[in-house]
Amino acid sequence: MSGVGPVEPEGSTLARDAGRSSPPVPGSARGRLAESLARHRRAVLAGAAATALLVGGGCLYAARERAPQPSQLPPSQRVRITYEKAELPPPSASTSDFSFSVLLTTKSGPPVTVAGISQPYDAISLSSTPRTPFPAGTGPARRIAITMHVLDCSQVPGNAGLPFLDVTLRNTDAMENHSFILGERYAQDVSRALRSICAHPAR
Amino acid sequence: MRQRSLIAITAALAAGALTLTACGSRDEGGSGDSSGGGTTVVIGVDAPLTGDLSALGLGIKNSVDLAAKTANKDKYVEGVTFKVEALDDQAQPSSGQQNASTFVSKDEVLGVVGPLNSSVGESMQKVLDDAKLVQVSPANTGPGLTQGADWQTKKVRPYKAYFRTATTDAIQGPFAAQYVYNDAKKKKVFVIDDKKTYGAGLAATFTDEFKKLGGKIVGTEHIDPDTKDFSTVATKVKNSGADVVYYGGEYPQAGPLGKQIKAAGAKIPLVGGDGIYDPTFIQLAGKDSTGDLATSVGAPVEDLPSAKEFVAKYKEAGYKEAYGAYGGYSYDSAWAIIEAVKKVVEDNDGKLPDDARAKVTETMQNVSFDGVTGKVSFDEFGDTTNKQLTVYSVEGGEWKPVKSGTYTG
Incomplete structure (x- = not known):
C-alpha cells in the first residue's frame, strides 16, 4: 500500500540563514560565523543544493519502495480491456459473423504479449485483428477488432448478462489466463447480434 | 581550501540526517501505537x-x-x-x-x-x-x-x-454462472439459499444468468441457517439428477450442507459465493469437499x-x-x-x-x-471502481484460485 509521509525538507538552509536582515555584531560568535559563510559562499550554496537533492532523492527512494511498481504487477493487473462498439449485422442480412472492437491499455513495465483471445461458448468461434500473439504495448489505447462466428444457433445463449472475453497474457515470468467482463453494453450488443444472426442463419 | 571542504562535508552529513527524518519512518517491524x-x-x-x-x-x-x-x-x-x-x-x-x-x-x-x-x-x-x-x-x-x-x-x-x-452480487452471481456453465460444463443445477439478503440475492443473480446461458434449474430449496440437519434437502438434491449445487449463504451452513449432500449419494460439487470462501468451510465440509468452488471478491493475494x-x-x-x-x-x-x-x-x-x-x-x-x-x-453509487472476482476450488484441503476476471463495463 502507499502511505508515505510528507515529502518536504525540514529545517532552514544555510543560505537562508546567511541572508538575515539584522546585521551580526563584529567579533561575536555569530559575527565570525557570518564572515566565514560569506567568504565561502560557493561551498555553502553547493552544500545547500546537495542537501536539497539528497533529501528529495531520499524521500523519493523511500516512496518508491512503498508503492508496488507497475513492473512488479502480473500481466492481468497491468492490462485493461474495455468494450468500444459493435458492428451489428443489418437485420435482414444472412451472415454468421458479427464484429466489435475493444480498447486495450497496458500500464508501463516489461513487455506483455497477448497470447490468445477466446470466448467461452462452444457454439461460437472467435478471431481477432491483429491476430494473436501480439504485443500489448504501452502508450495510447490500442484498438483490437474481434469477429465472432456463430457455429450453431441452437446452442448459443439468448441473452447472457455477463459474457466474458478470455485473454491469455504472457510476460517473461508468467502466462496468465484472465477474463475481461465487458459490461452491459457489450452484453446487449452480443445478444442483439446473436438474435439477428440466428433469425436469418447463413446457408 | 580546508574550510571550504569542511563546510561541504558538513552540508552532506546534514543532508543524510535530514533524509532519515524528512521522509517519515519506514515500517521496520513491530506495530507500536505511537x-x-x-x-x-x-x-x-x-x-x-x-x-x-x-x-x-x-x-x-x-x-x-x-x-x-x-x-x-x-x-x-x-x-x-x-x-x-x-x-x-x-x-x-x-x-x-x-x-x-x-x-x-x-x-x-x-x-x-x-x-x-x-x-x-x-x-x-x-x-x-x-x-x-x-x-x-x-x-x-x-x-x-x-x-x-x-x-x-x-x-x-x-x-x-x-x-x-x-x-457486488450483480457481477458475482453471473460470474459464477458463466464459470459453472462454460468452464465446469455443468448444465443442471439445484439452487439453495438461506433466505437472507445476501444469500437469496446472490442465488437469484446466479440463477438468472445460468438460465440465460441455457442451463437448467432442476430444483430449489431454502434452508433455515439455525439448523444443521440438512438431510431432507440432501435427499431432494440426490433425486433431482443435478450435476452441481449452488448455495447462496455462508460457510457455517454451507460446510455441513455440502457434506450431507455428498453423504446422501450426490457426489457433485457445491458452488457458493464469498460467504463460503473461508478455510472453515473446508474443515466443516470434510475431505469430500475437493472440487467444491467459491467465488470471491478481488484478485488472488498472490497476484x-x-x-x-x-x-x-x-x-x-x-x-x-x-x-x-x-x-x-x-x-x-x-x-x-x-x-x-x-x-x-x-x-x-x-x-x-x-x-x-x-x-x-x-x-x-x-x-x-x-x-x-x-x-x-x-463511482457515483459509492461502489468500488475496482471490480475483480476470482473462482477458487478446494484442492489438497485449501482454496486454490482457478480463474480471475475483471469487470470493465
Whole structure:
C-alpha cells in the first residue's frame, strides 16, 4: 500500500540563514560565523543544493519502495480491456459473423504479449485483428477488432448478462489466463447480434 | 581550501540526517501505537466478533487496527492519532443498528468500517447517513445497498454516506454462472439459499444468468441457517439428477450442507459465493469437499505485490486470527477513511473543522489511492471502481484460485 509521509525538507538552509536582515555584531560568535559563510559562499550554496537533492532523492527512494511498481504487477493487473462498439449485422442480412472492437491499455513495465483471445461458448468461434500473439504495448489505447462466428444457433445463449472475453497474457515470468467482463453494453450488443444472426442463419 | 571542504562535508552529513527524518519512518517491524499527538479520531468497526462468522469478523477488526497503527506510526495525518473502536453485531441487523447509533453518539468517531453482512448493512445505513457519518463496508455485496431496491431496472443511490470496497452480487452471481456453465460444463443445477439478503440475492443473480446461458434449474430449496440437519434437502438434491449445487449463504451452513449432500449419494460439487470462501468451510465440509468452488471478491493475494506486503505486516503484527477473505478490503476501507480525514485536515489549516463528519463523508467520494487490493476509488453509487472476482476450488484441503476476471463495463 502507499502511505508515505510528507515529502518536504525540514529545517532552514544555510543560505537562508546567511541572508538575515539584522546585521551580526563584529567579533561575536555569530559575527565570525557570518564572515566565514560569506567568504565561502560557493561551498555553502553547493552544500545547500546537495542537501536539497539528497533529501528529495531520499524521500523519493523511500516512496518508491512503498508503492508496488507497475513492473512488479502480473500481466492481468497491468492490462485493461474495455468494450468500444459493435458492428451489428443489418437485420435482414444472412451472415454468421458479427464484429466489435475493444480498447486495450497496458500500464508501463516489461513487455506483455497477448497470447490468445477466446470466448467461452462452444457454439461460437472467435478471431481477432491483429491476430494473436501480439504485443500489448504501452502508450495510447490500442484498438483490437474481434469477429465472432456463430457455429450453431441452437446452442448459443439468448441473452447472457455477463459474457466474458478470455485473454491469455504472457510476460517473461508468467502466462496468465484472465477474463475481461465487458459490461452491459457489450452484453446487449452480443445478444442483439446473436438474435439477428440466428433469425436469418447463413446457408 | 580546508574550510571550504569542511563546510561541504558538513552540508552532506546534514543532508543524510535530514533524509532519515524528512521522509517519515519506514515500517521496520513491530506495530507500536505511537501517538501523533493532538486530536484523536476514532474509526468504528462493526462486524460479527462472536458467533459463527467471527472468523471473518475478527479478520476485519484486526485489519482496520493494522491500518490505524500504520497511520499512527507513519504520522500520516499531522496532529491526528487514530484509534479503533470495534462493536460486535453477531451478524444480527438489530445489533448493527444499535451499534450504528452508538457510533453516532460518540463525537470522536469520524468513520465506520463494516459490516460483513448485507442484511446488517441495510439496518445501519440510514442511521449513519442521517448523521452524515461515513460508512465503508469491506464485504457487503448486496447490489441494493448502493444501487437501490430496483437496481435491475433503474439504479438510484439511496445513501450518500455509504461506500464499499467489495464489488457486488450483480457481477458475482453471473460470474459464477458463466464459470459453472462454460468452464465446469455443468448444465443442471439445484439452487439453495438461506433466505437472507445476501444469500437469496446472490442465488437469484446466479440463477438468472445460468438460465440465460441455457442451463437448467432442476430444483430449489431454502434452508433455515439455525439448523444443521440438512438431510431432507440432501435427499431432494440426490433425486433431482443435478450435476452441481449452488448455495447462496455462508460457510457455517454451507460446510455441513455440502457434506450431507455428498453423504446422501450426490457426489457433485457445491458452488457458493464469498460467504463460503473461508478455510472453515473446508474443515466443516470434510475431505469430500475437493472440487467444491467459491467465488470471491478481488484478485488472488498472490497476484498483488501490495497484498503480499499487507500479508507480511499482518503476520508481523501478531494477530491471533487470520485476516480472512475481507482483510485486505478492510484495510483499504480504513485507509480510505484515513485519506479522507487527511484531506479534510489539510484543507482546514491542519485541524479538524466543526463539521468534520460531513466533510469526511463528502471527501470520501473523491478518495483515490493504490491500496492492498489495487486502486481504491468509488463511482457515483459509492461502489468500488475496482471490480475483480476470482473462482477458487478446494484442492489438497485449501482454496486454490482457478480463474480471475475483471469487470470493465
